[in-house]
Amino acid sequence: xxxxxxxxxxxxxxxxxxxxxxxxxxxxxxxxxxxxxxxxxxxxxxxxxxxxxxxxxxxxxxxxxxxxxxxxxxxxxxxxxxxxxxxxxxxxxxxxxxxxxxxxxxxxxxxxxxxxxxxxxxxxxxxxxxxxxxxxxxxxxxxxxxxxxxxxxxxxxxxxxxxxxxxxxxxxxxxxxxxxxxxxxxxxxxxxxxxxxxxxxxxxxxx
Numbered sequence: 001x002x003x004x005x006x007x008x009x010x011x012x013x014x015x016x017x018x019x020x021x022x023x024x025x026x027x028x029x030x031x032x033x034x035x036x037x038x039x040x041x042x043x044x045x046x047x048x049x050x051x052x053x054x055x056x057x058x059x060x061x062x063x064x065x066x067x068x069x070x071x072x073x074x075x076x077x078x079x080x081x082x083x084x085x086x087x088x089x090x091x092x093x094x095x096x097x098x099x100x101x102x103x104x105x106x107x108x109x110x111x112x113x114x115x116x117x118x119x120x121x122x123x124x125x126x127x128x129x130x131x132x133x134x135x136x137x138x139x140x141x142x143x144x145x146x147x148x149x150x151x152x153x154x155x156x157x158x159x160x161x162x163x164x165x166x167x168x169x170x171x172x173x174x175x176x177x178x179x180x181x182x183x184x185x186x187x188x189x190x191x192x193x194x195x196x197x198x199x200x201x202x203x204x205x206x207x
Contacts, residue, residue, distance in 0.1 A: 026187040026204055028053055031173055032119060033060040033181045034102045034133060037077045037088065038194040040123035042182045044086055047116050049201040050184075055115035057106040059163075060181050061098075062170025080195065089130040099126075101157035102133040103166055105143055108156040114146040121145035 028050040032039040034057070047053050074090060081088035091097060102122055109118035122142035125131045131138045136154065143153040156162065173183055176190055184191045184200040191200035 028184055028186040028200070028204055029056055030054070031056050031058040031169060031178075031181060031183045031185070032106075033058060034099050034106060034119065034122055034126065035097050036060060036181055037081075037090075037127045038180075039119065039182050040088075040127040041081060041084060041086060042194040042197055043116070043120045043123050044084070046197060049197055050204070053116065055106075055110055055119060056169055057103045057110070057166045058169035058173055058181060058183070059103075059167045060170065062167050063174050063178060063180065087128050089128055091126050091130050091132060099133040100163065101136075102139055102142070104159055104162040105139060105148070105153055105156045107162045107166060108152065109143075109146050109148060112146075112148065114148065118142060118146035118148065 030042065030046055030050070030053060032042070032055065078088055106115060106118060106122070109115040122133055122139075125138055125142055126133050133139055133142070134157075136157070139157060140150050140153050143150075173181075173190075176185075178190060178192050180192050182194055184197060186200060186204040189200070189203055191197070191203075
């Protein structure tokens with residue numbers, strides 16, 4: 001049985017970490033695609049590793065990843081989840097598994113400063129519960145956990161104008177040499193892959 005972080009505790013800890021960001025410490029940005037199980041694996045511990053973490057939705061397809069989950073098989077993802085002691089359930093809608101509505105709401109969550117809570121809730125619903133994130137009821141549940149109301153959620157989910165910046169973020173990452181998501185940028189440093197979060201945290205602290 002895996003273990004997950006309490007959402008209430010996550011919010012409180014996040015506020016404390018942001019208040020304790022060391023002056024001069026390079027801020028980190030985590031680029032993510034909610035279609036990827038690795039976003040879920042990263043979200044469970046990202047804000048514990050990076051004080052003042054910023055979140056940005058990015059399109060994995062823009063990295064020329066035709067398969068949104070990369071080259072890794074289900075067995076590889078499951079093995080990584082076991083290493084991290086996290087539960088894992090594959091969504092019923094398997095590859096290709098794009099979630100444009102959820103990504104649009106993620107961009108709204110970024111604007112409102114609650115992206116971490118939204119990504120954590122949404123990725124758990126997808127990869128702990130096996131739910132389709134673009135189902136309006138499931139998406140509304142994830143948004144509610146981040147304090148986003150139903151009307152705002154539905155408006156954002158249907159706003160195709162939000163797709164452009166998400167796709168552009170993916171293209172910029174590709175130009176910077178990224179080959180997979182999630183990707184962590186800290187200053188000029190770019191770390192690609194959920195398995196490099198600890199390395200990124202150590203490098204950022206050493207700067």
